[in-house]
Amino acid sequence: MNIQGEHFASEDDEARYCLQVLRDGTREGRIEARECLSRIFERRGRIDEALELLEANVAEGHRIP
Numbered sequence: 001m002n003i004q005g006e007h008f009a010s011e012d013d014e015a016r017y018c019l020q021v022l023r024d025g026t027r028e029g030r031i032e033a034r035e036c037l038s039r040i041f042e043r044r045g046r047i048d049e050a051l052e053l054l055e056a057n058v059a060e061g062h063r064i065p
Helices: 011-024 027-043 047-059
Strands: none
Touching: 011 027, 027 047
């Protein structure tokens, strides 16, 4: 799965897709979806929410280089 390779009509469509992956995706898909959503939140100035998503990835054992 590669969310970044997908093409979305809007950032909102991308966020909805990521939320769907968080609900129904594989472990790897959920990790990628959180990273994607964290970038969206960061662009929107929602830094606390972005950090929570990245912290959830760390709690799941994922390490971001």
